[in-house]
Amino acid sequence: MSARRSLVWLGLTPEPEQELPAAVAALRSPAEDRPPAALVAAERHRVERLVLRGTQRGWLRYLREVTDLVVEAAAETVPTDPRSALVAGEVVLDHHRMLIGLPGAGYARTAAQRRDLEQALLRLRARDDSSPFGHPDPRSTA
Secondary structure (H helix, E strand, O other), X not given: OOOOOOOHHHHOOOHHHHHHHHHHHHHHOOOOOOOOHHHHHHHHHHHHHHHHHOOHHHHHHHHHHHXXXXXXXXXXXXXXXXXXXXXXXXXXXXXXXXXXHOOOOHHHHOHHHHHHHHHHHHHHHHHOOEXXXXXXXXXXXX
16 A cells, blocks of 8 residues: 555545444344444444555445445345445445546446345335435325
């Protein structure tokens, strides 16, 4: 790694740092009603470490991992509350869409993830009666 690493990717949006730790912890412990506080703290520490000391490549690897968790939740391979997957999926999808404004190949590298997330979010919304923000989903018939 060069002495001057690019930090442009850090300026996209604070939502991943704020929203992902709790949502990802919930996806990692789907049997629990709420994820254990220690798991949320560990996820928050991981995100902080990536943001403070990581690279864009490492950050995108983490978001790939989150994408995989969301896709798995949408496929219902593990029992989970769809709201955590909706939050994580929306945050990562928004992040990946914003990569178009940054230099480099980040946007192109995340094309498959954007497609996977869009499909997963459609399935999750169909299972959930509310949006990730707690407001009724207008597409819901409930």
